[in-house]
Amino acid sequence: MMEPIMHAFVESLRHHMTAEDVVNVEACMNCKRCGDACAWYLATGDEQLHPTYKTNFLRSIYRRYMTLEGQVGGMLGLVDTPTVDDLREHMASFWQCTACGRCTLACPAGISTRRLVRLARSAYSDAGLSDENPTLRSIVQNLRQNSHSFGVNPINILARYGLFLTAMNLEMPVDVQDTDILFVCPSAANTKIPDYAIKVMAILNAANVSYTVSSRMVETGTEADHVVVHHDLTKRVLEAWESEAERLGARKLLVVECGCDTRTLFADATEILGRPLKFPVILFDPLIYERIQSGELPVEKVDTTITLHDPCHSTRLAGIGDAIRDLLNSVASNFIEMTPNREYNYCCNGGAGACACRKIRNYAVRYRCSRPTRSAIPGPNWSPPPAWCACSRWKIPARPTI
Numbered sequence: 001m002m003e004p005i006m007h008a009f010v011e012s013l014r015h016h017m018t019a020e021d022v023v024n025v026e027a028c029m030n031c032k033r034c035g036d037a038c039a040w041y042l043a044t045g046d047e048q049l050h051p052t053y054k055t056n057f058l059r060s061i062y063r064r065y066m067t068l069e070g071q072v073g074g075m076l077g078l079v080d081t082p083t084v085d086d087l088r089e090h091m092a093s094f095w096q097c098t099a100c101g102r103c104t105l106a107c108p109a110g111i112s113t114r115r116l117v118r119l120a121r122s123a124y125s126d127a128g129l130s131d132e133n134p135t136l137r138s139i140v141q142n143l144r145q146n147s148h149s150f151g152v153n154p155i156n157i158l159a160r161y162g163l164f165l166t167a168m169n170l171e172m173p174v175d176v177q178d179t180d181i182l183f184v185c186p187s188a189a190n191t192k193i194p195d196y197a198i199k200v201m202a203i204l205n206a207a208n209v210s211y212t213v214s215s216r217m218v219e220t221g222t223e224a225d226h227v228v229v230h231h232d233l234t235k236r237v238l239e240a241w242e243s244e245a246e247r248l249g250a251r252k253l254l255v256v257e258c259g260c261d262t263r264t265l266f267a268d269a270t271e272i273l274g275r276p277l278k279f280p281v282i283l284f285d286p287l288i289y290e291r292i293q294s295g296e297l298p299v300e301k302v303d304t305t306i307t308l309h310d311p312c313h314s315t316r317l318a319g320i321g322d323a324i325r326d327l328l329n330s331v332a333s334n335f336i337e338m339t340p341n342r343e344y345n346y347c348c349n350g351g352a353g354a355c356a357c358r359k360i361r362n363y364a365v366r367y368r369c370s371r372p373t374r375s376a377i378p379g380p381n382w383s384p385p386p387a388w389c390a391c392s393r394w395k396i397p398a399r400p401t402i
């Protein structure tokens with residue numbers, strides 16, 4: 001008889017696994033090459049940060065509880081039987097990963113560790129075990145009680161926006177009907193980066209974009225979809241976003257510089273909702289680039305050298321690397337690439353919840369971003385901004401010490 005928590009965990013896997021995931025579980029040859037691509041493993045050499053440390057544990061659950069030979073072999077004592085204690089022991093390893101997808105590039109079988117990590121995280125959520133981590137628990141509680149991952153009230157967020165924008169003599173459109181675009185700022189940004197939404201609105205105003213912010217919606221679901229991986233809560237946030245666009249008569253949803261939101265809206269949303277999003281999604285960078293090209297947003301190129309850290313979820317997993325480069329090339333005289341770049345970039349080691357884990361937080365303090373990521377920055381004389389996404393901005397040092 002399976003323990004109830006293990007039963008819930010296995011049922012979650014059964015519910016969310018696709019045919020491709022069965023291949024991800026079954027096809028591994030245990031060659032370990034995936035570790036050669038993982039910035040965390042390369043930086044630390046810690047075996048518990050190797051991609052296979054987590055995925056092989058998930059495989060052992062699949063084989064024991066979800067295959068016929070495992071069920072029979074387990075009863076005969078021929079196959080190991082993972083327990084709920086084992087689930088607890090391995091739980092942190094699934095958050096010791098930014099789900100960046102780089103290890104898949106090194107895998108001869110093309111196995112997606114990030115996909116297996118997401119499956120495991122959602123199973124930990126469905127089995128109630130992720131509630132044992134205070135960061136994950138608080139995100140879920142805040143979303144349930146306040147519809148905001150960090151529990152901040154929309155009125156407080158709008159008041160802060162208003163204070164900054166008034167000081168800059170700029171207007172903030174709130175609940176304006178029938179605009180082209182609804183702009184919702186990610187909750188991590190409207191909580192932890194005070195000037196993030198302010199700068200977005202300043203640029204949208206200067207570019208004469210028809211947009212509004214909402215007095216009700218101040219959450220995009222990033223933490224639910226990528227940090228906790230809680231499908232029901234993510235679905236609820238996405239539906240609320242659509243309802244708010246309907247209430248306001250907005251025609252499109254805007255994704256600003258958040259790698260995880262880009263991935264959610266361009267790839268995950270259809271799976272989570274079970275249908276396509278009701279609204280077209282547009283990205284901030286192509287929108288602004290188009291305004292520059294059309295002359296509606298006059299810019300003077302800055303005479304400087306800049307580079308770019310490709311955010312994994314935007315470039316590797318959502319394919320928008322060119323859009324960011326077009327914009328950077330239109331505002332700076334000398335854009336140079338990091339090496340490697342685009343889909344081969346090293347992860348900033350900051351996104352998708354890795355910092356919900358104490359061990360990673362300790363590493364993060366020590367390494368800021370990992371050695372491979374720092375070594376990809378092209379020389380000591382580059383100028384910011386290198387980082388497109390908010391997590392990368394936290395993690396990548398303004399002046400690297402390489």
Ligand code: SF4
Pocket residue numbers: 027028029030031032033034035051052106107108109110111
């Ligand atoms: S590189 Fe691929 S096949 Fe080799 S151990 Fe990693 S996931 Fe398995």
Ligand code: SF4
Pocket residue numbers: 037038039040041050051096097098099100101102103104113114347
């Ligand atoms: S998804 Fe990224 S962080 Fe996670 S194991 Fe693979 S390379 Fe490492």
